[in-house]
Each structure stands twice: as C-alpha cells, then as structure tokens.
Amino acid sequence: MNDSDLVNRFVAGDVAAFNTLVRRWEKTIYNFILRYLSDREAAQEGCQKTFIRAYQNLHRLRDTDRLSTWLHQIAVNICKDDMRSRSRRKSVSLDQLLAQSDHTFDPATHDHGSNPEECAAANRVNALLNAALQEIPKLQRAVVIMKEYQGLKFSEIAATLAISENTAKSRMYYGLKALRKVFEKWEIDKESLEI
Amino acid sequence: MKCDMSRASLIDFFYGELDEGDRSRVELHTQACPACQAVLQELQEATGVLRLGSEEAPRENLTFVANDAGNLGNYARGWWGRLGRARLLLAFATAFAIIVLCLSLARVKASYDADGFVLTFGEPVASEESPQARTRVSGWQLTRSEFEQQRRSDFFEIQEMFRESEARQLRSQQIILEGFARDLDSQRRQDMMWVGRGLQSFSHTSQVEIDRTQLALQELMLVTNAQGNQIRAIQFSKQED
Ligand SMILES: [Zn+2]
Numbered sequence: 001m002n003d004s005d006l007v008n009r010f011v012a013g014d015v016a017a018f019n020t021l022v023r024r025w026e027k028t029i030y031n032f033i034l035r036y037l038s039d040r041e042a043a044q045e046g047c048q049k050t051f052i053r054a055y056q057n058l059h060r061l062r063d064t065d066r067l068s069t070w071l072h073q074i075a076v077n078i079c080k081d082d083m084r085s086r087s088r089r090k091s092v093s094l095d096q097l098l099a100q101s102d103h104t105f106d107p108a109t110h111d112h113g114s115n116p117e118e119c120a121a122a123n124r125v126n127a128l129l130n131a132a133l134q135e136i137p138k139l140q141r142a143v144v145i146m147k148e149y150q151g152l153k154f155s156e157i158a159a160t161l162a163i164s165e166n167t168a169k170s171r172m173y174y175g176l177k178a179l180r181k182v183f184e185k186w187e188i189d190k191e192s193l194e195i
Numbered sequence: 196m197k198c199d200m201s202r203a204s205l206i207d208f209f210y211g212e213l214d215e216g217d218r219s220r221v222e223l224h225t226q227a228c229p230a231c232q233a234v235l236q237e238l239q240e241a242t243g244v245l246r247l248g249s250e251e252a253p254r255e256n257l258t259f260v261a262n263d264a265g266n267l268g269n270y271a272r273g274w275w276g277r278l279g280r281a282r283l284l285l286a287f288a289t290a291f292a293i294i295v296l297c298l299s300l301a302r303v304k305a306s307y308d309a310d311g312f313v314l315t316f317g318e319p320v321a322s323e324e325s326p327q328a329r330t331r332v333s334g335w336q337l338t339r340s341e342f343e344q345q346r347r348s349d350f351f352e353i354q355e356m357f358r359e360s361e362a363r364q365l366r367s368q369q370i371i372l373e374g375f376a377r378d379l380d381s382q383r384r385q386d387m388m389w390v391g392r393g394l395q396s397f398s399h400t401s402q403v404e405i406d407r408t409q410l411a412l413q414e415l416m417l418v419t420n421a422q423g424n425q426i427r428a429i430q431f432s433k434q435e436d
Contacts, residue, residue: 169203174386
C-alpha cells in the first residue's frame with residue numbers, strides 16, 4: 001500500500017495505517033534530524049515531535065503524494081525550534097564527539113551487521129561527517145542533507161524550505177564547497193575513511 | 196576563455212538532473228573549461244566523503260495508540276490543549292454563562308423606540324399591568340444623540356483595536372523579515388568570502404605570471420643587448436674596412 005492510501009485510511013480513522021507510515025518514515029526523519037543537529041537525544045525527541053505533529057495535522061495534508069516533503073518540512077521546523085530554544089547549545093569538541101561515538105556503538109542500531117569493530121568504525125565516520133556538517137551554515141546544511149542523504153529532488157527541497165529551485169542549487173553548491181574545505185582542514189578524504 | 200556556466204547548471208549537471216539537450220551543452224563546455232572541471236572535481240570530492248555515511252536506526256520506536264496518541268501531543272499544550280475539541284464548547288458555555296449572570300445581576304433591559312435607545316438598569320418593571328411603571332423606574336436612559344455618540348466612540352475603539360492588531364502583525368512580520376535578512380546576510384558573507392578567496396588565488400597566480408614575464412623580459416633584454424653589440428661590432432669592422 002502506498003503512502004497516499006495509508007494517509008487516506010488514517011484520515012478515515014484507521015490509526016494502524018498511521019503506525020505503518022511511522023515504521024516507513026521514522027528512520028529517515030530520525031537520520032535527517034541527527035545529521036542536521038548532530039545530537040542523538042535531540043534527534044530522538046525531534047523525530048517523536050515530528051510524528052506527533054504529523055498525527056495532529058495529517059488531515060490537513062491536501063496533496064497526499066507529498067508526504068515525504070511534508071514530513072521533512074515539519075522536521076525542519078522542529079529543528080529550528082530546537083536550535084532557538086537551545087541557542088546556547090553546549091558546544092562539544094570533535095574529540096569529545098569521537099570519544100562519545102566509540103562508547104555508544106550498539107550493533108542493533110546499525111546496518112553493518114553485528115561486527116562490533118565495523119560498527120564502531122561506522123559510528124566514527126558518521127560522527128565525523130555530522131560534526132563536519134555542523135561547520136557549514138544551516139541553510140546550506142539542510143539542502144546538502146536533503147539532497148545527499150534524503151534522496152529529495154531539488155524541486156522537493158525548494159518546496160520543503162520555501163525557496164526557489166535556483167536558491168536550493170546555489171546553497172548546494174556553496175554547501176559542498178564549504179564541506180570540502182572542512183574535510184581538507186581536518187585532513188579527511190574518501191580513502192582515509194573507507195572501512 | 197570566458198566561462199559563463201551558472202552554479203545551478205553545474206549542480207544540475209553533477210546530479211544528472213538536466214534534459215538531454217542541456218546535458219550535452221554543459222558537457223561540451225566542461226570538457227573545454229578548466230574552471231568548471233575544477234568545480235566538478237571539488238563536488239566529487241565532497242560528495243565522495245559524504246557518501247561514506249550510513250543510516251542509524253532510532254533507539255526507540257514510536258507507536259501510536261488510538262486515543263493516547265492525541266494526548267501525547269496535548270500534554271505539551273497544557274490543560275487547555277488537552278481538552279481538544281471540547282475547548283470550543285467550553286468557551287461558548289462559559290461566555291454564555293457570564294453574559295446571563297451579568298444581565299441577571301444588572302437587571303438590564305434594552306429597547307429602542309421613538310424616544311431613542313433605552314438601556315434600563317436596576318429594578319425590573321414592577322408589573323405588566325401598569326404602563327406608568329416604566330417612567331418610575333430608576334435607570335439610565337440614552338437619547339438618540341447620546342446613543343449616536345456612544346456608537347461613534349465604540350467605532351473609534353474598534354478602529355483602535357484594529358490598528359493595534361495591525362501593528363502587532365507588522366511587528367511579527369518584521370521579526371520574520373529580520374530573521375530572513377540575517378540569513379541573507381550570512382549567505383552574502385559566505386559569498387564574499389568565496390569571492391575573496393578567489394581573488395587571493397587569482398592575485399597569487401597573476402604575481403607568478405608577472406615574475407615570469409619580468410624574467411623573460413630580462414632574458415630578452417640580455418639577448419637584444421648582445422645582438423646590439425654584435426651589430427655594432429660588425430658595423431665597426433665594416434667602417435674599418
Ligand atoms: Zn566553465
């Protein structure tokens with residue numbers, strides 16, 4: 001059953017249909033927020049808030065084919081709220097982040113099978129990439145994550161962020177250029193990270 | 196050669212989001228343009244690293260239950276939010292009760308007749324049978340001109356309220372605009388930084404170019420001087436002959 005059918009079933013009163021949608025999208029939304037804020041706690045909380053808001057407002061979604069864009073739109077707003085409410089967010093150094101990622105690996109949460117070493121390595125890479133993403137302006141960060149990880153088209157990104165397609169592409173361009181500089185500064189390249 | 200390739204076109208080309216015609220046009224250009232090739236190389240490097248990332252599963256999964264799910268959100272909104280759809284009903288009921296209470300306490304009677312608009316506070320009319328009772332009622336009567344005056348002042352008050360709400364709206368729009376301006380500003384600053392870096396590397400390369408040209412000029416001058424000497428020497432020897 002596609003998203004559109006599930007949305008219609010939920011609006012007609014079938015809560016199980018909503019849970020199917022949650023199963024389908026929560027990992028995507030969780031990872032979006034995780035990359036945007038680089039904070040697992042915030043990602044968990046933001047993901048919950050996103051689906052609660054979706055639950056309360058799904059009946060207002062006119063174009064049911066746009067569910068993915070709509071969910072991302074909610075998630076972006078929740079991230080903005082989160083950043084505003086914690087404007088003096090405790091800053092964590094990269095070393096701390098990496099140390100943290102070593103301690104928190106959990107085989108169950110990874111796609112890398114059950115090999116703890118691979119898992120820890122994947123965690124390290126993810127923590128490093130998320131930290132690098134924090135180094136670029138948030139306007140560019142949102143576009144880069146949506147394009148590179150969320151598989152959205154530029155037209156969808158533009159709709160999600162209420163900007164023009166050209167602006168989205170321009171932010172993508174600058175975002176990637178800025179990220180490359182960060183990688184260069186941190187002496188990271190594809191070869192040195194590959195597991 | 197001059198490069199007028201837009202950032203958007205390059206990004207589209209990079210992500211394969213161009214139609215066939217535009218794609219081959221950009222491809223043809225980039226094959227001949229070192230600047231564009233450098234940009235594509237940079238995009239390749241950045242995304243190459245980014246794509247090593249993998250997805251994590253959330254630690255806790257969400258499940259919505261028919262009634263609880265609504266409450267889950269409502270807790271964040273306090274007791275008023277938790278009431279849900281009952282809010283509207285409760286608000287109406289309260290408003291109605293307050294109006295009835297006020298009217299019964301003040302014993303207000305309102306009528307509009309030939310004498311003008313009449314609002315009567317205080318004791319109710321003694322009895323329906325005595326028409327004179329009305330004149331004996333202690334109360335507050337408005338003549339037509341007083342009523343008009345009242346109406347005008349109400350009108351001004353409503354206008355004032357309207358102006359206030361407009362000002363509030365303007366303020367909130369301004370806050371949004373300020374946020375927008377800040378975002379634009381940071382984008383502009385970022386742009387300027389890139390332009391600055393571009394200029395730096397440009398001036399660096401042009402300095403190298405100048406140095407090289409100067410060296411070449413010096414060499415050229417040496418050669419020319421030597422040739423001049425040779426020519427002079429030949430002329431001199433011819434004069435000798
Ligand atoms: Zn070019």
